[in-house]
Every structure is written in C-alpha cells, then in structure tokens.
Amino acid sequence: MLKGRAFKFGDNISTDHIVPGRLAHLRSNLPELAKHVLEDADPDFASKVQPGDFVVGGSNFGLGSSREHAPLVIKMAGVSAVLAKSVARIFFRNAINRGLPVLICDTDKIKDGDELEVDMASGNVKNLTTGKDISFKPIPDFMLNILNEGGLVPYITKHGDFKA
Amino acid sequence: MGKTLAEKILSDKSGGLRKAGDIAISSVDLAFVQDTTGPLTIRAFKEAGFCELANHEKTVLFLDHAAPSPNWQLSNDHVFMRSFARETGCILSDVGEGVCHQVVAEKLAKPGDVIVGADSHTVTAGGIGAFATGMGSSDVAVAFALGKTWFRVPDTLLIELAGKFSRGVYAKDLILHLIGRIGADGATYKALEFGGSGVTKMAVTDRLTIANMAVEAGAKVGLFPSDEMTYEYLKSVGREKDYKPLYPDPDAQYSEKISIDLAALEPTVSKPHTVDNTALARDLKDINVDQVVIGTCTNGRLEDLEIAASILKGRRRHSRTRLIIGPASPKVLRDGVKKGYIDILLAAGGIILPPGCGPCLGLHQGALGDDEVCLSTANRNFKGRMGNPKGNIYLASTATAAASAITGKITDPREVLNA
Numbered sequence: 001m002l003k004g005r006a007f008k009f010g011d012n013i014s015t016d017h018i019v020p021g022r023l024a025h026l027r028s029n030l031p032e033l034a035k036h037v038l039e040d041a042d043p044d045f046a047s048k049v050q051p052g053d054f055v056v057g058g059s060n061f062g063l064g065s066s067r068e069h070a071p072l073v074i075k076m077a078g079v080s081a082v083l084a085k086s087v088a089r090i091f092f093r094n095a096i097n098r099g100l101p102v103l104i105c106d107t108d109k110i111k112d113g114d115e116l117e118v119d120m121a122s123g124n125v126k127n128l129t130t131g132k133d134i135s136f137k138p139i140p141d142f143m144l145n146i147l148n149e150g151g152l153v154p155y156i157t158k159h160g161d162f163k164a
Numbered sequence: 165m166g167k168t169l170a171e172k173i174l175s176d177k178s179g180g181l182r183k184a185g186d187i188a189i190s191s192v193d194l195a196f197v198q199d200t201t202g203p204l205t206i207r208a209f210k211e212a213g214f215c216e217l218a219n220h221e222k223t224v225l226f227l228d229h230a231a232p233s234p235n236w237q238l239s240n241d242h243v244f245m246r247s248f249a250r251e252t253g254c255i256l257s258d259v260g261e262g263v264c265h266q267v268v269a270e271k272l273a274k275p276g277d278v279i280v281g282a283d284s285h286t287v288t289a290g291g292i293g294a295f296a297t298g299m300g301s302s303d304v305a306v307a308f309a310l311g312k313t314w315f316r317v318p319d320t321l322l323i324e325l326a327g328k329f330s331r332g333v334y335a336k337d338l339i340l341h342l343i344g345r346i347g348a349d350g351a352t353y354k355a356l357e358f359g360g361s362g363v364t365k366m367a368v369t370d371r372l373t374i375a376n377m378a379v380e381a382g383a384k385v386g387l388f389p390s391d392e393m394t395y396e397y398l399k400s401v402g403r404e405k406d407y408k409p410l411y412p413d414p415d416a417q418y419s420e421k422i423s424i425d426l427a428a429l430e431p432t433v434s435k436p437h438t439v440d441n442t443a444l445a446r447d448l449k450d451i452n453v454d455q456v457v458i459g460t461c462t463n464g465r466l467e468d469l470e471i472a473a474s475i476l477k478g479r480r481r482h483s484r485t486r487l488i489i490g491p492a493s494p495k496v497l498r499d500g501v502k503k504g505y506i507d508i509l510l511a512a513g514g515i516i517l518p519p520g521c522g523p524c525l526g527l528h529q530g531a532l533g534d535d536e537v538c539l540s541t542a543n544r545n546f547k548g549r550m551g552n553p554k555g556n557i558y559l560a561s562t563a564t565a566a567a568s569a570i571t572g573k574i575t576d577p578r579e580v581l582n583a
Contacts, residue, residue, distance in 0.1 A: 012348060012438050016546040020553070021525035024200045024230065025237035028244070040548040060349040063382065064546060065525075066284040068204055068300030089353055089384055090284055094300035142187050142314065152302040153212045162189050162314050 001119055002080040002101075004052035008112035009041050011058035015065040015091065017041040019073055027069055034076040051078030054118070056110050058084065062091025071095035081118055083107055083125065083136070096143045097152035105136035166413025168320040169387040170355040173295040173410075177278045184319045184419070193277035193294075195307040196224040198264050199231070199238065200527075201282035201300070202245045208305035216252070218311025223254035224272070226264035231520035233259070234528040254308075262493030262519045265289070265461035268296075269372055270495060274406040275390030280307050285461050285543060287378045291371035292397070293390030293410045298379060318355040318384045319419035321346075325362025327427040332578035334471070335370035336463060336541065336561035338424065339377040340432040344442030346422070352382030354419065357412065362426045363388060368397035369467045376462045377543050380439040401495075431576050433539075434559040437547040445564050448574040452484065454536040456569040458562055459490025459517065460524045463541035466499045468562040473505035475566040475580055481513035482572030488530050489514045490522035512569075526551030539568050 009017075017040045019033060026033040038045040038055070055074055061084035062070060071094045074082065081101040085108075095102045103118065105125055110116065114129040118136075125134040139147060145163065149155035156162075167175065168184075175181050178188035197205045202225050217223045225245045230238040242259070249256035257267055264281065265288035273279060275293035279286060282304040289296035299313070307313045323342065329335075343350070356378045358371070371388045378386025388394075390410035398407045431445035458464075458472050469491065481487040489509050491497035497519055500506045506516060523530030524542040531551030532538055538550055538557050545557035560568070563577035570580060 014546040016526075016544075016548045020548040020551075021200070021229075021527055022531065022548070022551045024525075024527050025235050027200060028203050028237065028241055040553045060352070060382065063348060064284065064544065066282050066286075066298040066300050067201060068282075068302060072204075086349055086352065088349070088382055090298055090300060090379075093303065097300060097302040140316070142316070152306060153208050156212050156306055156310075161310065162312070164187065164189055 001117060002052065003117045004050065004054055004080055006054050006056045006110050006112060006114045006116050007045060007049060008056045008110060009058065012060050012063060013041055013057050014063050015067050015070040018070040019067060030072065030076060033069060034073040037073040037077045046077060049077050049079065052080050053078065054081055054083055054116055055079050056083045056107050058107060059086045061087045063088040066090045068094040068098065071098050071100045075100040083110065096147045099147060099151040101147060103136040105134050109134050165417060166415035168355065168416045168418065169357050169389065169410065169412045170295060170318055170320055170385060172412065173276055173278060174315060174317050176276065182317045184317050186317045188315050188317050189312055190278050190315055191312050192280055192307045193274070194222050194272055194279045195304055196226060196264060196268070197282040197304055198226045198229050199241055199245060200229045203241045204301035205282050205305045206244065206248045208302045209308055212305065212309065214309035217254055217308050220253040221255070223308055224257060225249050225254060226257045226267065227259045228263050229521045229525060230527050231259040231518065260494065260518050260520070263461045263464060263521055265376065266464060266492035266496070270401045270493060275394060275408050275410045280304055280313055284379045285376050287383070287386050288372050288376040288461055290375035290378060290386040291368055291388050292394060293388055295385055295387065297384050318353060320355040320357045321351050322418040322421045323356060323358050324360035324421055324423045325358060325426055326360050326423065327362055327425045329426050329429065332431060332563060332581050333429050334561040334563060335373040337429050337432040338426065339374045340434050340442055340559065341429055342424065343377065343381045343440050344432065346381055348380060348438050348440040349382045351378070354383055356381065356383045356386045358388050359412065366393060368393055369465050373462055380543055431561060431564050431578065433564065433574060434545055436545055436556045436558065439545060439559065445560060445574055446576040451574045452537060453539045453568050453572060453574060454484065455486045455488065455530060455532065455538040456565050457488045457523055457530060457538060457540040457542060458565050459492060459522050460542040461492060462543045463562045464490055464492030464496060466496050468541065469496065469500040469505040471562045472566040473508040475563060475577065476512035476570065477508050479512055479570050481569045485569050485572045487512065487514040487569045488517060488523060490517040491519050493519050523550055525549060539565055539574060541565050
C-alpha cells in the first residue's frame with residue numbers, strides 16, 4: 001500500500017517542465033538534477049515533496065522528450081507513483097523501466113494536498129481526504145512484469161532476455 | 165486480413181504474424197543515442213552487466229545536442245561517450261557531424277527497418293518507411309546489448325492525403341495542421357500512417373518533416389510507404405541499394421481515417437506552449453519576433469536552405485530580429501554553400517551555426533531572454549524549451565520563418581512571395 005499527499009499539476013506537463021534542456025549539464029549528476037525536478041511547473045515542488053507523495057497530472061502527462069531522467073528524478077524525489085488521466089507513451093515506458101508506477105485514473109477527483117492511499121494489487125486509489133475510491137487502469141502484463149522486478153535493468157539482469 | 169505498415173514491419177522483424185494489440189519481440193536494425201541521453205544509456209548498459217554490443221556496426225553514438233559543448237559538464241559527457249565508442253567499436257558521430265535524425269536519414273535508415281533511438285524524434289526515419297521510434301536510455305541500452313526490443317503493435321490512424329500544396333504552403337504546415345486538429349495526444353500509442361494520392365509525389369524530405377513530428381501527436385511512429393520517391397531519395401544520397409518497396413495491404417485495418425486536402429491548407433503556426441495550439445499565420449501578424457530559427461531535425465535540410473534563400477535573396481532581416489540558421493548535417497551545409505544559399509543567407513544578416521541541434525532544446529546557441537519571442541522551424545514549443553521558461557516559442561514552416569525574419573513580425577509567406 002502506497003500512501004502520501006497529492007501534488008496536483010495540470011494537463012500537458014512536458015519533460016521540459018520536469019527536467020528542462022537548460023539543465024542538460026546536470027544529467028550526469030543526478031542528485032543535483034533532482035533538486036530541480038518539475039521546476040518549470042512548480043518551482044517549490046522539490047522542497048515540498050516528501051517520500052511517498054504522489055505526482056498527480058491531468059491529461060498527456062510526460063509528453064515530449066525521451067529523456068529517462070524525467071521519471072528518474074521524480075522517483076529520486078521520493079514520489080511513490082505518478083497518477084494521470086493519460087500519459088505520453090515514452091514517459092510511461094521510461095517510468096516503468098525505472099520502477100516508478102504510473103496509474104491512469106480520473107484525477108479530476110483529486111485536489112492538490114489530498115491524502116491518497118494506493119492499492120496496487122486491487123487497482124484502487126482511495127482519496128482519504130474526500131473518502132472517495134478511484135479505480136485505475138491495470139498496467140499491461142508485459143510492463144507489470146518489468147515494474148515488479150524494479151525496472152528494466154533488474155528485469156534483464158534476472159532473466160537475461162525478454163520473456164514473451 | 166491485410167496489414168498496416170506497422171503490422172507488416174513488426175511481423176517481419178518478430179518472426180510471426182502480428183496484429184495491433186499483440187506484443188512483438190522485435191529485432192533491431194539500428195540503435196542510437198545522443199549526447200543528452202547517451203551517458204545514462206551507457207550507465208544502464210554497464211549496470212546490467214553488459215560488455216559487448218549485439219552489433220557494433222548498428223550502434224551509433226551522436227554528439228549533436230551540445231555541439232560544440234558549451235560547458236565542462238557536457239564536455240565530460242562527450243569524453244565518456246567517445247571512450248565507450250572506443251571500448252565497443254560502435255560508430256561515433258562526433259561534434260559537427262550533424263543531427264542524429266538527419267544523419268540516420270542520409271546514411272543509415274532503410275525501408276522496413278526497426279530503429280530505436282534515445283531521442284523522441286527518432287520517428288523521423290518513418291519518412292523512409294522505417295519503423296523508427298524514440299525510447300529511453302534503459303530500453304536502448306538493452307537494444308544495444310541484445311539487438312532486440314519489445315513493442316505493443318500499435319493501432320494505426322491513417323492520414324489520407326489528396327491534392328497538392330498551394331504556393332507558400334509546405335509539409336510543415338500539414339503536420340502542424342494535423343496536430344492542431346487531433347491534439348497533442350491525438351495519436352498516443354498509435355501509429356500514424358500517411359497514404360493517398362497526396363503522398364505519391366511527395367518528396368522524402370517533406371515526408372521526413374512530417375514523420376519527425378508524429379511524436380508531437382503522441383504517436384509511436386509516423387510511417388510513409390517506400391515507393392519511387394523513396395528510391396529517388398536513397399539514390400540522391402548514394403544508397404539506392406538500400407531501397408525496397410513497402411506498402412500497406414489494400415485491405416489493412418485502420419482504427420480511424422482522416423482525410424486532408426493539401427490544397428486547402430494555409431501557412432500554419434503553433435503558438436506557445438503546446439504544439440497543438442495552432443492558428444493561421446495570417447491571424448498572428450501583430451506579433452513581433454525577436455529571433456527566427458531555421459534548422460533542426462524538422463527543417464534543417466537543403467530544401468529548407470533553398471526556400472529560405474529564395475525568400476531572403478536581396479533582402480535583409482528586420483533590425484529587431486536575429487536570424488539563426490542551423491543546417492542539420494555537414495552535407496546540407498556543404499551543398500548549401502555550393503548552391504550559393506549560404507551566401508544569400510549571410511548577406512541577409514543570418515548567423516550560420518555548425519551542423520547540430522542548435523538552440524532547439526535550450527542548451528546553447530540562442531537561448532531566449534525574458535518575454536522574448538522566437539519563431540522556429542523546430543518541433544517543440546514547450547514552456548522552457550529554449551532555455552527560459554519566460555520565453556515564447558512559435559513553430560512554423562521555413563517559408564513563414566524566412567518571411568517573418570524580413571518583417572520582424574509573424575508573416576504569412578505568401579505576402580512576401582507576392583511582393
């Protein structure tokens with residue numbers, strides 16, 4: 001069970017909002033890069049977020065670049081999952097590859113600061129602030145197998161290949 | 165039942181019949197990274213315990229995003245990548261040797277290939293009929309080592325094109341129009357496939373511009389058939405031996421079809437801060453422009469230099485407007501010099517950048533000041549994209565960019581073409 005506060009963002013949060021290109025020189029210094037996570041969407045996010053908290057987006061979260069640093073620094077900030085109405089393809093795959101769950105659900109039912117509890121097994125998000133339950137779309141099996149190993153590198157290290 | 169282009173290529177590369185929705189473990193014909201994603205890829209490769217590449221001749225490291233490097237940190241990333249290239253024997257495309265997607269188109273991509281790159285605009289090679297898509301560093305690290313990757317075979321959205329562009333309207337206007345119409349997530353997880361009579365005579369350079377921006381509608385790939393025009397393009401870059409015809413089956417199943425009459429399109433612009441926020445250039449003529457950028461993997465080809473030179477010949481940039489031109493490859497630059505385009509652009513007050521990504525992603529060579537407006541031929545106008553979240557980026561065709569450089573305001577190129 002994952003538990004934490006919601007940090008609510010709008011639609012179309014791009015990888016440039018999460019880790020802008022102007023900070024490309026920090027990409028080989030991930031702890032330093034992580035201090036700027038989501039800076040262009042909320043300059044104070046990195047100082048406010050606590051381990052276990054959730055990033056909650058609207059539609060098309062993570063659009064743009066293939067930079068895997070985007071989900072990586074969100075995870076490094078202690079975020080336990082990203083929730084969004086929809087998510088861009090490459091970000092989705094990158095997040096799973098780094099062991100960061102991405103849950104597709106109706107995030108209109110979540111406000112900034114709400115306390116959430118996520119049950120990965122049952123596919124449910126409980127909004128503890130409003131008392132409402134929100135179900136999320138199951139993560140496709142192939143990706144769930146990668147997520148359950150903690151990401152693609154641990155998955156491949158263990159299996160040596162893709163398991164069809 | 166017939167196959168779409170995506171189903172055809174993924175069936176071929178995964179050794180079995182694959183339909184939309186299936187998982188395909190596909191062989192990879194080319195895997196590459198660039199300098200902002202390469203170091204993380206190399207670290208993932210080593211972390212997974214890999215030492216050897218599946219095929220060093222099909223693995224490429226491009227140093228193009230920070231080229232030449234503006235600071236010591238990125239220089240050290242370059243050192244790290246060059247060292248990996250020496251260790252493994254893979255291909256290194258060093259600083260000044262061009263934007264990855266342009267070099268892939270000129271030298272490497274073949275119709276029917278599966279190509280993965282740690283750069284979202286890897287989709288560009290769909291213009292040559294390759295199933296080419298952007299992935300993150302972990303995925304590409306695994307492709308480096310195993311020579312394969314996995315895909316969910318995408319549903320396909322068919323874009324049926326008819327007619328011809330009218331004067332002053334280009335491939336860029338089409339793709340901006342399409343993204344404005346279906347939205348920045350209008351093709352998420354899907355393949356975009358372009359077909360119809362409007363494709364038959366469309367040059368591959370135009371197809372590359374369109375395929376390049378498929379990802380801006382969320383698509384996994386933007387695919388064109390491989391036909392006579394593909395043959396002509398491959399021949400023009402000395403690779404006619406790489407040609408093979410590739411078409412979708414006549415009875416292929418599409419999840420949706422959209423028809424567009426090319427003749428009905430007008431010069432189109434994406435306004436800040438999303439690509440689908442489109443308008444017609446003629447409706448934006450009060451907007452002053454501080455910087456014009458012509459180049460990038462979207463519009464940095466010889467044809468773009470030709471269009472810009474034809475509009476700027478004997479004219480000069482407006483005094484308030486910087487004019488930055490970035491040829492996408494050394495071949496483009498050298499051909500542009502030989503044809504006299506570069507001289508015209510310099511005489512018009514243009515700044516010629518070394519072949520590379522230039523100011524597109526905010527690393528160097530033209531970061532915006534607060535509240536400045538840039539009109540760019542690139543593919544992205546996200547907040548903060550060009551080095552400053554207080555900058556404003558508009559996207560347009562090369563002709564619209566060149567016309568706007570002259571007037572200092574966003575300008576429908578038909579106004580200067582008619583002048």
